[in-house]
Amino acid sequence: MTILLVEDCDRVRTVTLNRPDALNAFNEALYDALTEALRAAAADDSVAVVLLTGAGRAFSAGTDLAEMAARVSNPDFVPGKHGFTGLVDALEEFDKPLILALNGLGLGIGVTIIGFADLAFMSTASKLKCPFASLGVAPEAASSYLLPQLVGRQNAAWILMSSEWIHAPEALEAGLVWRVCEPDELLDAARKHATTLAALPISSLRAIKRTMMEPLREGIAAARLRENQCFADLMGGPANTEALTAFAEGRAPDFANLPAGW
Template sequence: MFEHILYQVSESTCTITLNRPEVYNAINDKLSYELQDAFKKASMDEAVRVVVLTGAGKGFCSGQDLKAIAGLQIASLAETVRARYNPIITAMRHMPKPIICRLNGIAAGAGCSLALACDIIVASEEASLAEIFIGIGLVMDSGSSYFLPRLVGSAKAFELSTMGKKVPATEAQAMGLVNKTVPTSDLDKAVAQYVHYYAAAPTKTVGLMKRLLNLSFHSSLEEMLEYEALYQEQAGRTQDNKEGIQAFMEKRKPNFKGN
């Protein structure tokens, strides 16, 4: 079905692998549209309760494939961003399921944005992130201007974006860009720990929490209190809520089904 990504579903987990390792998974037209379709497919698949995003080979994603557009006359960069990149980031943030980034190597430019758009980032010690747009005289896109200051603060975000500094994974964890950094040999094990947790979690409730946290970036306290009330009503109607209460009463571990 896909040419430049690998799409696999196994035991409630969908793994989306960017598969252009020869160019560090740089994004061309085909890959950008395939990613849009992959996230839509995972979002609609009720069997999927957690998504893992990673890259094949040594890199996660090196951003836009500049060689693919070299010499081309692009009528509008704005329309390119709107058509190719914005729908990917929107689909990721609107997906009512957790997305775990398995950061196996460099995440640069739009690739860095892809990583930051995930809910959890587990990084190899050999991985790094870089907002390299400045190097070709362009501004950040694909959501980096939104995510970066919220993760590291305005001053640090300005430094990282205007200087294009490569941030090693361990440093990225210290400044709050990634959740966990492990030796490369332990990366799959560390990702699996998160996957196993979320695959057994109350999926609809996790999705509602994700939506609440998205809203909190640009809402007042009063608005958030009302959103909490509305989403608590929805969470309270799930079968997982009933199972959680029953398990508490019976002093056992709940068996959440994601519905």
């Protein structure tokens, strides 16, 4: 199965995450594929806008937890060419409009990617979650910096800390997404807006995006360094180990009996 579907129409490149049986969770192969797709779209003069969505009932369930567990437990695990870090690099560097059509479940990178999007459309059937604390890890993708920019400190604190679902009305009210649509209208609405932008000069679109992004780059870089260090400190620790063990055993994690400080 092709894990990424690409379709061009009217200078809009629609990219569809296509691991529906895994809820479009990102394994190393999908991280690499989307990284290369974004770089290819940036370099292609026939593409003005990228529209990103998911196949099936999920936008993306975030990082593939089975592969995360293998990374922790297997010293011979071979990472992808680009991996998670490469994808975030590509998102930060992408200099054309990026539009999201959040068609279903979104977790982890399926939510934090919104921080790099220019417009996000969300289905009324979609729900979003940042499960970092419930996995015993830290935020990612500069979300500790970009989400407060979008939704304010308190909304961002709840989204990043609680591991609770955020439904479409809450996401719209907080400013996490720009429009909420019925499921059968989502792609049409996103494509309509993408096509409107794509009819405009790419040079102007790039200039506008550059002038909007440039003031944020220092903060993004600093946040990524902080997050990466926290993630490295927590990955494989008692809380993360309990979360991944519970996932593998099909039960809820129990953090009550962790060592002091965890």
